Amino acid sequence: MSDADDLLSLFADLVRCETRLYNTLNDRLRERHGIVTSQFEALRYLRDHPGSRVADLAAEFAIGIGATSKSVDRLERQGWAVRQPNPSDRRSSLLALTHDGSRLVDAAEATVTDALAELIGGALDRAAVATAAQAFSKLRSVLERDQIGTPTG
Numbered sequence: 001m002s003d004a005d006d007l008l009s010l011f012a013d014l015v016r017c018e019t020r021l022y023n024t025l026n027d028r029l030r031e032r033h034g035i036v037t038s039q040f041e042a043l044r045y046l047r048d049h050p051g052s053r054v055a056d057l058a059a060e061f062a063i064g065i066g067a068t069s070k071s072v073d074r075l076e077r078q079g080w081a082v083r084q085p086n087p088s089d090r091r092s093s094l095l096a097l098t099h100d101g102s103r104l105v106d107a108a109e110a111t112v113t114d115a116l117a118e119l120i121g122g123a124l125d126r127a128a129v130a131t132a133a134q135a136f137s138k139l140r141s142v143l144e145r146d147q148i149g150t151p152t153g
Helices: 003-033 037-048 054-061 065-077 099-119 126-145
Strands: 081-085 093-097
Touching (some): 003 099, 037 054, 037 065, 037 099, 065 081
16 A cells, blocks of 8 residues: 555554544433533533633634534523623633533543543553554644644634
8 A cells, every 4th residue: 555545554553443432422422411522622621621712612613613612602592601892902801611601521531531541442452552642642733833724714
């Protein structure tokens, strides 16, 4: 197999694995907590990065500001997050989880952790998981450093 074939195969496997894992997490989160994976990821980010702005979420997930703002609107409507005035910039808001949002993300994280242990841990041993995690972390760092795949709007 050529280098090009290896890269194409890696890309196909990566995308198909991501899709299947994401879809499975969606199903479990929806069934157990009434949320989907993207909501879980946003809530988890807000829990782990208090005082974030919509722009911070957009940058983290490489999605547009408009789509991110609409996602935050949905989290607010559900009572899981709130926008608060930003004392250092009147044009932006700081995001915070509500008590319900904090409880939800903690419970959902247990579901996600269990599912990933089953799905990934059931297929790969610890050494393979560590190697893959290191490789994808390095790739992500390079892509983010070079702003590859960052939305323009």
